[in-house]
Amino acid sequence: MDTLTRCRISPDAERVLAAIRSSGGRPVLVGGCVRDAIIGDGHAVKDVDVEVYGLTFAVLAEALGRVGRVDEVGKSFGVLKIRAGETDLDINVPRRERKISAGHRGFDIAPDMNLSFREASARRDFTMNAIILDPATGKVIDCHGGVADIRAGVLRHTSAAFAEDPLRVLRAVQFAARFGFRLAPETAALCRTLAPAYAELPLERVWCEFEKIGTRGTDITGALRVLAETGWECHFPQIAALHGVEQDPEWHPEGDVYVHSGLAADQAARLADEAGLTGADRFVVVMAALAHDFGKVTHTQRVGGRITSHGHDKAGVEPAGAFLRGVGCPEGLIERVAPLVREHMCCTGRPTKPAVRRLARRLVPATMTELAIVCGGDRAGRGDPGAVNPALPWLSAAADLRVTERPAKGLLTGYHLIAAGMEPGPAFRPLLADALAAQDAGEFEDEDGALRWLAMHRA
Numbered sequence: 131m132d133t134l135t136r137c138r139i140s141p142d143a144e145r146v147l148a149a150i151r152s153s154g155g156r157p158v159l160v161g162g163c164v165r166d167a168i169i170g171d172g173h174a175v176k177d178v179d180v181e182v183y184g185l186t187f188a189v190l191a192e193a194l195g196r197v198g199r200v201d202e203v204g205k206s207f208g209v210l211k212i213r214a215g216e217t218d219l220d221i222n223v224p225r226r227e228r229k230i231s232a233g234h235r236g237f238d239i240a241p242d243m244n245l246s247f248r249e250a251s252a253r254r255d256f257t258m259n260a261i262i263l264d265p266a267t268g269k270v271i272d273c274h275g276g277v278a279d280i281r282a283g284v285l286r287h288t289s290a291a292f293a294e295d296p297l298r299v300l301r302a303v304q305f306a307a308r309f310g311f312r313l314a315p316e317t318a319a320l321c322r323t324l325a326p327a328y329a330e331l332p333l334e335r336v337w338c339e340f341e342k343i344g345t346r347g348t349d350i351t352g353a354l355r356v357l358a359e360t361g362w363e364c365h366f367p368q369i370a371a372l373h374g375v376e377q378d379p380e381w382h383p384e385g386d387v388y389v390h391s392g393l394a395a396d397q398a399a400r401l402a403d404e405a406g407l408t409g410a411d412r413f414v415v416v417m418a419a420l421a422h423d424f425g426k427v428t429h430t431q432r433v434g435g436r437i438t439s440h441g442h443d444k445a446g447v448e449p450a451g452a453f454l455r456g457v458g459c460p461e462g463l464i465e466r467v468a469p470l471v472r473e474h475m476c477c478t479g480r481p482t483k484p485a486v487r488r489l490a491r492r493l494v495p496a497t498m499t500e501l502a503i504v505c506g507g508d509r510a511g512r513g514d515p516g517a518v519n520p521a522l523p524w525l526s527a528a529a530d531l532r533v534t535e536r537p538a539k540g541l542l543t544g545y546h547l548i549a550a551g552m553e554p555g556p557a558f559r560p561l562l563a564d565a566l567a568a569q570d571a572g573e574f575e576d577e578d579g580a581l582r583w584l585a586m587h588r589a
Contacts, residue, residue: 139163139265142215143178145197147265150221153193155185157221158247158271159263161254168261168270168280169309180221181250181262187223187241194221208241224250248273252289255298256305260288279314285356286314293320296327299360300339306356307347313356321360328365337458344413348399350420351392368453371427378437384513387426395420397515398507405503414463415500418470419507421450425471443475469496470504477505477521483531486524487570490533497535498528540566541580550584561587 139147139159150157161179182190191210194200198214208225211218224245251260257276263269270277274288285302292298299321302313313321343353357363363370372388384390398419402412423439425446430439450471454464469492476489490498506519528534542565544558552558564587565580574583 139178140215140217142198142217143219146194146212146214146217146219146221147180149193149197150180150182150185150190151266153185153189155190155193156183157181157265158183159265160251160261161259164261164263164270165258165276165280167263168277178217178219180219182221182223183243185223185243190221190223225253247271253291254288255292255295255301257286257288258305258311283309283311284314285311285317287317287320292317293324296324297331297335297339299324299328299362300331300336302360303353303356303362304339304342304347307343307349307353310349310352312352313359318356318359321362325361325364328362333458340457340459341413344416345409347416348396348403350395350399350416351389354388354392366453366456368421368424368427368449368456371449372424375426375430376437377426377430377439382512384511387423387430390511391420391423392511393513394422394507394511396507397510398503400515401503401506401510401519405499407503410463411500414466414470414496415503415507417454417459417463418450418467418474418496418500418504419511421453421467422446422471422474422504422508424449424453444472446471466496466500469493470501473501474504474508477501477524481524481527483527484571486527486531487533487538487572489524490528490531491537491566491570494537498525499534538569541569541574541577542566542584546581546584550588 147157157180159178160181163178185193187208191200191202194210194212198212201211201213203211209220209222211220223241223243225241226245247262251262251273254260257274257279259276260272260274261276262271262273264271275286279286285305287298302317302321305311306313343350347353354363354369357366357369369388372391373386375387377385377387377390382390384393395416399412399416402415407415423442423446425442425444426439427449429442429445430437432438447468450467451464454467473489473493486498489501493501502519502521502525505521509517509519525534532538540562542562544554544562547558547561548554565583568574568583569580574580
């Protein structure tokens with residue numbers, strides 16, 4: 131590929147590039163925006179990163195100041211941030227980096243505007259991210275074979291500098307999830323030597339990569355494969371423990387729990403996209419599908435020649451939480467994943483109104499919509515992507531009862547108890563809980579019915 135003529139950037143970004151050129155610099159696009167333009171067949175790029183050749187840092191800052199608000203917080207690293215109109219851009223100059231101590235901050239960084247394209251791009255992690263695009267001509271400058279690797283679906287490290295930041299191994303994991311790429315054998319070998327350096331990584335950096343897996347990944351099976359190939363799976367024991375955990379082949383012809391968990395997460399990601407889920411909502415269902423059978427590790431046994439795992443749904447809550455905390459997941463998201471894991475076996479048989487109401491209430495803060503996606507991923511993740519989702523009748527019933535996204539509010543309240551002559555106190559809580567249970571069971575469906583229930587309950 132010599133040119134990428136259909137790569138489009140915003141008018142605000144174009145003004146920034148024009149200002150750099152007018153000061154004598156040569157701006158080029160680098161990193162993910164070029165990669166995504168190639169993978170996306172020339173669609174408009176986002177998160178534009180610009181590298182500037184031929185200008186000193188001071189002259190570059192002055193040029194940028196003419197078109198937008200410049201933030202020099204990254205100046206010591208050779209990076210400027212600019213807000214031009216509605217567009218945010220990262221502008222950097224070529225720089226040399228030298229590892230001087232452990233951790234992601236342990237680098238000596240020196241801007242060097244005389245670096246060649248090959249030298250400057252060699253510090254990037256993967257060849258697919260080391261491709262340079264001259265937006266003035268559409269010319270692609272590919273010093274490390276990144277275009278060929280994109281076409282082949284291969285993640286290959288650009289240079290030995292890859293080893294200076296062990297986070298790049300987890301970047302390989304999330305790129306595998308997002309793009310379905312495989313890891314080059316030599317890159318996998320290098321990653322295995324970096325496994326002990328996992329301890330250097332701040333939890334927030336680990337979380338950034340796993341968040342992208344959940345919010346943007348479509349090939350979770352591929353991500354698991356990279357974890358295994360790199361030897362980094364040992365840092366995530368709840369995943370590693372899934373290998374070899376047997377399943378009844380009548381219900382799970384696809385293989386063991388490890389295989390099924392990846393396939394279920396793949397299908398949950400597909401269903402989430404079809405439902406229009408994004409961000410945290412998508413993360414919750416994808417990770418719940420990945421973790422839904424963690425409990426089988428401790429609850430699988432052979433009984434009468436059959437493989438069973440009774441109770442694995444509830445047993446999976448603790449290891450699911452441990453896994454998510456281990457990657458830095460916020461507690462609010464863990465609280466949403468937990469009930470989806472615990473209740474993923476509940477959408478079987480014919481849904482009755484009481485059963486649906488009770489399930490919706492047990493799921494809080496998760497929802498029936500989310501559970502349906504997890505159950506659909508579970509069923510389709512058995513080697514049959516076209517399998518009918520067993521949770522759909524339950525979701526339909528939930529819609530009829532208007533409890534799809536939240537359970538029904540209690541019809542009986544503390545105000546009713548006070549009006550009935552009761553003194554506020556500890557007795558209110560169990561009484562209102564009993565009223566909710568009666569309401570979900572269908573013993574009453576309106577306020578008058580709630581008051582009749584109260585009168586009978588107190589008689």
